[in-house]
Amino acid sequence: MNYPVGIKKIVKATKDHSNINYGNRGMTLESEINLSNEYYQEIDKAYIYKKPTPIKITKVDYPSRDKAVIKEAFFTVPSTTDYNGIYKGKYIDFEAKETRSRTSFTLSNIHPHQINHLNNVERHGGVAFIIVRFTTLNETYLLSNEKLQEFINNSDKKSIPISYFKKEARLLSDGYRPRIDYLRVVDLLIGGI
Amino acid sequence: MNYPVGIKKIVKATKDHSNINYGNRGMTLESEINLSNEYYQEIDKAYIYKKPTPIKITKVDYPSRDKAVIKEAFFTVPSTTDYNGIYKGKYIDFEAKETRSRTSFTLSNIHPHQINHLNNVERHGGVAFIIVRFTTLNETYLLSNEKLQEFINNSDKKSIPISYFKKEARLLSDGYRPRIDYLRVVDLLIGGI
Numbered sequence: 021m022n023y024p025v026g027i028k029k030i031v032k033a034t035k036d037h038s039n040i041n042y043g044n045r046g047m048t049l050e051s052e053i054n055l056s057n058e059y060y061q062e063i064d065k066a067y068i069y070k071k072p073t074p075i076k077i078t079k080v081d082y083p084s085r086d087k088a089v090i091k092e093a094f095f096t097v098p099s100t101t102d103y104n105g106i107y108k109g110k111y112i113d114f115e116a117k118e119t120r121s122r123t124s125f126t127l128s129n130i131h132p133h134q135i136n137h138l139n140n141v142e143r144h145g146g147v148a149f150i151i152v153r154f155t156t157l158n159e160t161y162l163l164s165n166e167k168l169q170e171f172i173n174n175s176d177k178k179s180i181p182i183s184y185f186k187k188e189a190r191l192l193s194d195g196y197r198p199r200i201d202y203l204r205v206v207d208l209l210i211g212g213i
Numbered sequence: 214m215n216y217p218v219g220i221k222k223i224v225k226a227t228k229d230h231s232n233i234n235y236g237n238r239g240m241t242l243e244s245e246i247n248l249s250n251e252y253y254q255e256i257d258k259a260y261i262y263k264k265p266t267p268i269k270i271t272k273v274d275y276p277s278r279d280k281a282v283i284k285e286a287f288f289t290v291p292s293t294t295d296y297n298g299i300y301k302g303k304y305i306d307f308e309a310k311e312t313r314s315r316t317s318f319t320l321s322n323i324h325p326h327q328i329n330h331l332n333n334v335e336r337h338g339g340v341a342f343i344i345v346r347f348t349t350l351n352e353t354y355l356l357s358n359e360k361l362q363e364f365i366n367n368s369d370k371k372s373i374p375i376s377y378f379k380k381e382a383r384l385l386s387d388g389y390r391p392r393i394d395y396l397r398v399v400d401l402l403i404g405g406i
Binding site: 061064066067069071072073074075077088089090091092093094095098099100104105106107108109110111113137140141144145146 | 254257259260262264265266267268270281282283284285286287288291292293297298299300301302303304306330333334337338339
């Protein structure tokens with residue numbers, strides 16, 4: 021929400037070498053999660069926010085007393101995940117990623133310290149997970165941190181095959197309000213199902 | 214942590230017209246809280262982070278494949294508080310501010326939607342508070358959201374007198390590690406004291 025959509029797409033394009041043209045599906049996963057979070061806030065259900073993009077500012081101009089213009093800054097590696105907040109008294113923490121692959125999700129899309137962070141959250145009593153959208157398939161999954169770590173600990177693979185998502189994650193369906201009702205799945209995680 | 218200390222000082226200087234010269238006390242409150250949070254992480258006690266400064270990016274250059282340089286961006290109003298995280302299974306949320314005043318803390322230093330946010334957090338079972346440092350007096354207080362709202366609801370004053378902090382807040386003492394052991398006071402809040 022803090023920068024034009026185009027910027028993120030260009031930055032991400034350097035990481036994803038897939039040639040599949042998946043066309044315009046409409047909104048990005050990020051936009052849909054942000055809208056869902058706004059809806060949850062409106063109905064006083066949960067307060068979950070996307071963190072601002074971390075940057076390192078190196079030059080600032082002050083053309084007038086109250087205005088500051090950043091003239092040079094760089095994107096930096098995030099130390100935590102993108103989303104966190106509170107729901108039913110629980111600390112909620114997750115990362116959301118899109119992939120154009122039809123077959124797997126490459127683990128290098130999530131920084132190692134983000135994976136550690138999810139573990140820390142869970143160990144301290146929070147609810148941690150990732151949301152992954154396979155844009156070409158138009159399928160969005162919520163994978164609990166528990167199942168994410170289980171895969172990492174029991175496999176040398178650098179990507180999680182979609183079969184693992186089909187088996188161990190929950191498919192999130194599209195809706196109007198909220199666009200993605202991921203808290204319905206969080207309810208299951210809290211309930212220990 | 215994401216921008217040189219000087220930048221924030223200049224931006225804040227436009228808000229604070231006090232002429233008191235408080236000299237160099239050493240670290241800013243923000244730096245001390247960040248160090249304390251790093252220490253809490255090291256000893257696996259809590260995972261609390263400062264959110265990146267929210268900005269709106271309007272121009273980005275791509276001098277090479279992997280490098281993006283932000284060439285124009287603006288500071289935006291934060292929608293939440295600066296710090297949040299997890300401690301003892303609880304969602305923790307707070308804002309930290311310095312003032313050079315010796316007598317009171319001006320409420321306009323905290324945006325109305327941040328005050329709402331603290332209320333939302335508390336209502337949903339989280340632990341919400343503000344940390345205010347009176348730099349000239351070298352006194353740092355932790356004021357619970359409950360007591361903050363109590364003041365706002367029962368007073369027309371635009372600033373909280375230091376007497377209110379002395380009576381209703383907890384004084385935070387300086388230490389080595391952590392620099393500011395604010396979780397000791399959070400323990401009291403969790404315990405309902």
